[in-house]
Amino acid sequence: MSYRQRLSLFVVIDSLIVITAIFISGFLVNADINVFTLPIVLSAAVILTSHLFFSWKLNLYKKAWEYASIGELLILIKIVTYSVLTALIAQQLILQETAFRLLAVTWLIHLLFMGGSRLTWRMYRNQLVNRYQDKKRTLIIGAGSAGTMVVRQLLHNRDCDLLPVAFIDDNPHKHQLDIMGIPVIGGSNKIAEAVEAFKIDNIVIAIPSLNKKELNTIFSECAKTTADTKILPMLEDLVTGKISVNQVRDVRVEDLLGRTPVEMDIELVSDSITDKVILVTGAGGSIGSEISRQVSLFNPKRLILLGHGENSIYTIEMELKELFKDSQIDIKTEIADLQDANKMMDIMRRYVPDVVYHAAAHKHVPLMERNPEEAVKNNIIGTRNVAEAASWNGVGTFVMVSTDKAVNPTSVMGASKKLAEMIVQEMDQESDTRFVAVRFGNVLGSRGSVIPHFKKQIERGGPVTVTHPDMIRYFMTIPEASRLVIQAGALAEGGEIFVLDMGEPVKIVDLAKNLIKLSGNSLNDIDIEFTGIRPGEKLFEELLKKEEIREEQIYPKIYIGKTADLYIEEIEQIVATYSSLSREELRETLLVLANRKRPAKQKEMLPISS
Known part of the structure; x- marks a missing residue:
């Protein structure tokens, strides 16, 4: 219905209501069938005219009565009151008398009919909507x-x-x-x-x-x-x-995490990224791609997406070009293997980035237990190659993404990340580049994480497999983890290990139960089975060793760990000899070195298991 049709309909209905209210009032007051007396006819004409005028003046006919509230009711009371007062003045001026009883009853019936008609329409409409849907x-x-x-x-x-x-x-x-x-x-x-x-x-x-x-x-x-x-x-x-x-x-499961996400210092981050050249390794991965998205929000001059998998790099490139098509960001892609030191040097020489976010790594604990040589090649040698290339070419800040599994590591993956942290800290002591590491817990929804795995098991009808009923982990979302990495780059002075206050740890079995409930199933529908702790796993993770802990926060919920002992010569020995060791020998060597507590300056070499 158009506005003109709606206005005409309301004018006709209101006119009938006004006239009916006045003549009913006349009948009630005079108790006489003959209501066409001069006071009543005069009042009818004045009130009708006044009602239409004040309704127009107070925008009554622009109100949608299906959404009426107290405000619309107050407007209606004003219109009826003004109309009756106008009639009272007209009676006094023309008839030299006023029919107070007539006007009082008219005011009451007028208001009752006007409000009742709107309320009836609203009730009818609500029932109509609900009935047919x-x-x-x-x-x-x-x-x-x-x-x-x-x-x-x-x-x-x-x-x-x-x-x-x-x-x-x-x-x-x-x-x-x-x-x-x-x-x-x-x-x-x-x-x-x-x-x-x-x-x-x-x-x-x-x-x-x-x-x-x-x-x-x-x-x-x-x-x-x-x-x-x-x-x-x-x-x-x-x-x-x-x-x-x-x-x-x-x-979502993120809603139920018992923590408040950390927000970035926008001004500080902007100063470190806007109009700068940024390089992200592992840019096709869960963390690397999210870092790339969030970095793009700050309008870097150029963003280099470096990764080994062409499909994932192509996907994030197309996404960013679509999301930021109106910006001036120059997005470049590089398909490269971190183990190729010459390629890393060439990339750094060509782009000379201001900031490098090193997110590329092998992270799957069970897979690295079975393939420790790959952890050495990617996590240790790869980190060294990228770090040395960054230092040699004058990169301003190098931020390495690390993990809580690097604390007192019991797995090859954790040990390799711990040794990679040592490389980064050693580089900071020798280079003008600011080298830092960022350590956090498990990331919700990242590739290979427990959440997608549980969801697939639930979709198949179960069972959901949990390693141990007491297994606990720290969790954060991918965007939050990426913000921490970016914030660390902005805060970096060199040599720090940044650690996020991860809040309360979450029991994996509780996480599984919540996911079952969130999927619309009950715990009676989907079974939970305990499969036992896998090789290299711990019941709980730590973010800092006791000797690394500093109590003060450098930023809300962000701590800095103290510099640990560095075993660079021993790391170099592993790099030189890992290919000649059996997997068991290599696994033991990595874990012994990553957990060693002797002073770093001691020159004794690591024993190699036979």
Whole structure:
């Protein structure tokens, strides 16, 4: 219906309401069938004219009554009051008398009919929308501003298939109240009971201010039901219109992590990246590709994507060129093997980067246990080649991505990363380039991580395999890990090992249970099997050894570890002899050196197992 048609319809309806209200008032006041008296006819003409004038003046006909609130009701009261007062003045001026009783009753009936007509239309429309759409009965967690906004939009959104039928809120003052016609039935301990009583299909968590611990508590209650649990997007995104309320999303495992992500110092990072030449090794990997995305946000002059796998490098190149097509970033790609020292030197010589983010590495613990020589070639020799090329060509800052598995390592992968850290720290002492390492825990969703593995097992119907019931790990998201690497580059003075305060560690079995629940299954549907600790694995990971710990934070939630003993000559011996050793000999040699605690200046060489 066009605006003109809508306006004409409202004028006709309101005119009939005004006339009917006046003549009914005349009949009630005079108790006479003959209501066509001069005071009544005069009042009818004046009130009708005044009503239409004040309705136009106060924009009544521009209001959508299906979304009416207290504001629209106040406007209606003003219009009716002004119209009746105008009639009172007209009676006094023309008739020299005023029919107070007539006008008082007219005011009441006029307001009742006007408000009633709007309310009737709103109720009819709501029933019509709900009747002809197959909507899912929805429980809203949170009866605050966000929850009421969700309910308002859901009730009037034809495109959304969610129908709010009840609220849950932990504020006892709201219990047993109706908000927008929706009952508040109790606190979060009533979730399971409400789902059963109201036959709930969906649960929407609509409390943006929830911290991770509170969200975990609520999700645990929701997981006891068969309802599909979703979470509200950021409230500011709803208010600004960036997203709509029907874009509620599934709860993700990242939402349940008991930590607050670290944010970057934008100004400091911008100074280190904007209009600079940046090189990322391993740019096709999970961390390397995300570093490349976030670096691009700061408009570097040139971004070099270096990697060994052509498909992954091509993919991130195409993605960045599409995402930043309106920017002036010069994106270059290099397919190269870190073990090719001449190629590394050539790349550094041609581009002379200001910052190098070294994210390329072999990271899979079981695979490196079976192939220790590859860990030496990629993680140790590869790091040395890139670091030496960076130093030789005057790179400003070199940031190496490391791991918590480098602390007291029990695996080949952890040991190789520990020795790579030593190489980087030694290079810092000899070079004008600032060399630093960044150490963090497991990354959610990275290639080969436990999350995608669990999801595939759940999709197949289980079982989900966990190595040990007491296995715990630190977790962070890929964007957060990448921000830490970038922030470290901006903070670098040289020689540091940056460590993130990872929050509370997570039990892997609890993570598996949450993923099963998030997938819409119950723990009765998907079994969890314990397979035993794999070679090289530890029950728990550490981020710093005792002798490395410094208590002060250099940046919120970022610590700097003390420089450890460096065994460069022994590392060089491993590099020179690894190909002649058996895998068992090489594995033992790496672990002994990575865990050695004697002074670095001692010249005694490592014993080689026979």
